[in-house]
Amino acid sequence: MPNVNGKVAFVTGGGQGIGEAISRRLANDGFKVAVADYNLETATKVADSIKAAGQDAIAVKVDVADRDAVFAAVKEAKEQLGGFDVIVNNAGLGPQTPFDMIDYDTYRRVYDVNVGGTYWGIQAATEAFKELGHGGKIINASSQAGQVGNPGLGVYSGTKFAIRGITQVAARDLAQFGITVNAYCPGIVKTPMMNDIAQKTADEAGKSFEWGMEQFAQNITLKRLSEPEDVAACVSYLAGPDSNYMTGQALLIDGGMVFN
Numbered sequence: 001m002p003n004v005n006g007k008v009a010f011v012t013g014g015g016q017g018i019g020e021a022i023s024r025r026l027a028n029d030g031f032k033v034a035v036a037d038y039n040l041e042t043a044t045k046v047a048d049s050i051k052a053a054g055q056d057a058i059a060v061k062v063d064v065a066d067r068d069a070v071f072a073a074v075k076e077a078k079e080q081l082g083g084f085d086v087i088v089n090n091a092g093l094g095p096q097t098p099f100d101m102i103d104y105d106t107y108r109r110v111y112d113v114n115v116g117g118t119y120w121g122i123q124a125a126t127e128a129f130k131e132l133g134h135g136g137k138i139i140n141a142s143s144q145a146g147q148v149g150n151p152g153l154g155v156y157s158g159t160k161f162a163i164r165g166i167t168q169v170a171a172r173d174l175a176q177f178g179i180t181v182n183a184y185c186p187g188i189v190k191t192p193m194m195n196d197i198a199q200k201t202a203d204e205a206g207k208s209f210e211w212g213m214e215q216f217a218q219n220i221t222l223k224r225l226s227e228p229e230d231v232a233a234c235v236s237y238l239a240g241p242d243s244n245y246m247t248g249q250a251l252l253i254d255g256g257m258v259f260n
């Protein structure tokens with residue numbers, strides 16, 4: 001287990017899916033965790049169960065698309081948990097958007113959450129690290145869909161390609177402050193988001209949910225879908241000291257999908 005000495009990690013979208021697994025894993029690693037989510041009810045459930053296991057966590061309500069709200073949530077976590085060391089900009093929306101169905105509102109909201117939320121998280125974390133007089137780690141959620149275009153995900157894939165670019169620029173800009181910036185790129189992970197995407201794909205084709213999932217899961221070298229914990233294990237590495245000499249990278253955790 002990495003030695004993180006009671007450092008503080010802030011995980012957006014921590015109320016379910018990958019963010020929940022990351023919150024639990026970082027708490028197990030020894031971080032005090034702020035479980036930040038738009039849905040305060042799920043965030044509170046996750047934080048409460050981490051506390052019940054004898055670890056430190058709080059729930060924080062935030063809409064990551066709202067810059068002021070992100071700054072306020074980071075400040076709240078810093079004050080309540082007594083520090084700020086790692087932000088995981090994990091919250092994201094993944095609607096199915098065949099090209100003829102992309103409308104302005106969907107485009108705007110998905111970019112505001114996935115891309116805007118990452119900009120604001122980077123800014124708020126950087127401000128907190130500077131106030132505390134130390135560096136820190138910024139970790140952003142991209143996707144295998146940010147490495148290769150996925151059918152039907154015209155808006156979502158665009159945001160996830162953007163995250164890799166933003167991660168590289170932020171790594172270069174923020175290194176002078178002792179801040180590393182990396183991204184993780186999951187494959188097909190069994191979460192509510194992926195279930196929705198698979199179901200809509202299946203509905204459009206008049207096929208079953210399993211068929212919908214298979215459209216995204218073909219060519220996985222390891223021949224199984226990903227569990228949220230597979231992703232959390234790699235984020236644990238990015239949040240801990242073993243990745244100190246790594247910045248600007250996008251770690252693919254896709255079971256060997258994209259290289260096929």
Ligand SMILES: NC(=O)C1=CN([C@@H]2O[C@H](COP(=O)(O)OP(=O)(O)OC[C@H]3O[C@@H](n4cnc5c(N)ncnc54)[C@H](O)[C@@H]3O)[C@@H](O)[C@H]2O)C=CC1
Pocket residue numbers: 012013014015016017018019036037038039042062063064065090091092093094113141142143144145185186187188189190191192193194
């Ligand atoms: N599930 C998958 O197969 C993959 C997911 N990802 C990425 O991983 C991240 C997490 O995905 P999942 O856990 O699957 O999603 P999910 O939809 O299951 O969970 C997302 C969480 O984010 C929260 N959230 C949504 N909008 C928010 C906002 N504006 N402000 C604060 N919280 C908000 C939701 O309340 C929810 O708790 C996303 O960025 C997603 O794009 C990347 C590759 C694959």
Ligand SMILES: CC(=O)C(C)=O
Pocket residue numbers: 094143144145150186187188193194197216
């Ligand atoms: C939802 C997602 O990120 C996929 C299909 O890679």
